[in-house]
Amino acid sequence: MQQLLTNDTTKRALVAAALYAAYRFAPHPAIKTAAIAVGAVALAKYLPVVQEVV
Structure with missing residues (x-):
């Protein structure tokens, strides 16, 4: 599970799913x-x- 969460795309997908x-x-x-x-x-x-702005 830890290896799965190290991928940046996976983290963004989890955040998008929660939102x-x-x-x-x-x-x-x-x-x-x-x-x-x-x-x-x-x-x-x-x-x-x-x-750059944010």
Whole structure:
């Protein structure tokens, strides 16, 4: 299991799955908004163009 989690793509996929689950199954709109915001920041840190700004 540890070797599986060392892959950077696997870590990002797990984070994306957790954010999708929070967005999909949350009953409150604030939780959905927070999941979208966290996902946007995580994506921005991954992109090289935006990575310099963030």
